[in-house]
Amino acid sequence: MSSERKLMSGNEAVALGTKHAGCALGVGYPGTPSTEILENYAKLEDCKAQWAPNEKVALEVGIGVAFAGTRTIITMKHVGLNVAADPLFTVAYTGVTGGMVLAVADDPGMASSQNEQDSRNYARAAGVPLLEPADSQEAYDMTKLAFEISERWGQPVILRLSTRVCHSKTIVIPSESKPVPQADYVRDISGRVMIPAYARPAHKRMRAKLAEIEEWNNAEGPNPIIGNSTKLGIIANGVTALHAQEAAPDAKVMKLGMVYPLPMKAILEFIDSVDDCIIIEESDPFIQTEVQAAGGKVRPRLERYRYGELDVIRVKRIIDGDDSEEAAPPRGKPPQLCDGCPHRASFKLLKNIGCTITGDIGCYTLGVLPPFETMDTCICMGGSIGIGLGMRHVLPEEQARKVVSVIGDGTFMHSGLTGVADMICNRPKYGHVIVILDNGTTAMTGLQEHPGTGKTLDHQPAEKTVSIEATCEAMGVDKVVVLDPSREMERFEQAVRDALASDDLTVIIARRPCILAVARDAKIKRGEKVR
């Protein structure tokens, strides 16, 4: 058996679990820390995976797969779940025929994200069961369990991961593997077309299934109780349960694997079995709120531990009831645009001209840091265009004429296109300027492809490439300029100045490949392995 023992990251374990669960298609959008799930899955034998332009489309593709009666995994990071939320709430009503698992990776402490939202709130809001592994073995096991639950009750299931689980390597012993179920379409119009008349009963069906799943979770859910102290009891989920076991070896720990719907009966029994009970969870007081609402007597929560990641020392502090100020760790060196990054020239120029920049999500977000410090806003994927338009609409002329939306090529494909459509239709008085920093890849998350690079997930040529310039022209942009930001600086400067001075809708595409992508592609050409 020991030959089967492997050291795997949580992401690799989810990928292997997905294969062993018999999945027909993996689909997702790259986002740290979830990205490597699909990349690893695609490398496994007979496993098919593809990137979607954004998380909403990824989930829609996944819904199609599951409606066709076979299994699918959809991967994204927490903020991506916001983008996919629209179909999520309704597929929870329709349910699915084949197994459907959404692997969603949260980022407590924001190692590389714009917020630290807690995806468990989506599980409750949408009514989708949620499992939460603590390490790679559980990531592997719970992926398979999630598919089983999904198929047994015909409901999508969220597998909530966190940076620590995704990017930690721990030992995994894999178990047996299932074949991929054959897709086969069976029409079910009233079950899948959510007009109000059909959606009303669907909502009731969903709640009834959730009640059944809660019963199952009480009786046989993945919620082991470790230790037998009668003094201190700790209820914890995911990796925090491991911190808790280490911080308080003598405590009795209830380790929750299925966090929605909570096994409330089992939890209340656990609370009754100890003198003092404390809930330890990262991010929002999700379990805390539910347990207190159900009348569970637990210690009040200390708000300060809602922020950032937990570790053993912080969990010890929680157990000790220590609400004193925590020592701030020394500041490290912040990340920077690579030397030779094509974005450097673009930011230098925009800074010199003195633009107001509504920015977006990608490597170029680093343009906010010294020495550039040229980014006025950064909210969400694609937000640069809408926010720039809003400012252009209401600012006095002199200020309005300075506003430039800056977005990358990958982000443009993800959710910049609809912003351009809005710009055409609801045209601001002094026009608008979008600068697309086109480096030919999704650099920030590790050089993934997108429809504009013309390559598929495995970096092989796609049938066709979506042309950014042709798309902008076809949509009705007045002027589209394509240039090389490093080689054509004067032309770049002139183009920006002209655009700002005119009342046109202008798109300037600053095109030069990411230097890391160039190096990666050279490796692929030489036939070397890329990570």
Next chain:
Amino acid sequence: MNKVTNVKFAGLGGQGILTCTDILGRVVFDMGNDVKKAEVHGMSQRGGSITSDLRFGDKVLSPMISAGQADFLVVMGEDLVEANQYFLKDGGMLVKPSDFEVDQLTNKRTLNVALLGALSKHMPFSVEQWMDAVRAQLPERLHEVNEAAFMLGRGE
């Protein structure tokens, strides 16, 4: 008693600290230990500060090394000592480039493996075990230069 060893690596994105954590992870994994390795990457790949944790023993629970808990702290540069010293436990060992003849490295990119050589002097694993792990984790064309770096770090 269950003894867990905590090794913390600190460097800047792109310096290869994830690789050297993987190499040590390989050594202890091959010996049958429970192992947990935690890292934070993402934005930090663009030259920012980055740390990586390796814990091993009979049974490892949390994957993270908290402040004051590292038995070993391996830093990729002297200027990283100050920012990371707080991870080290009382009596813990600091491993840094000035522990060996760093300017004799033929290839600066092998500094990470040279540091493993310096670390290896304080750990109960044979050179052969380390070398097997180096070879398992790196592509073949880099074996020779990294083996030399390891031995330089080890002072042999």
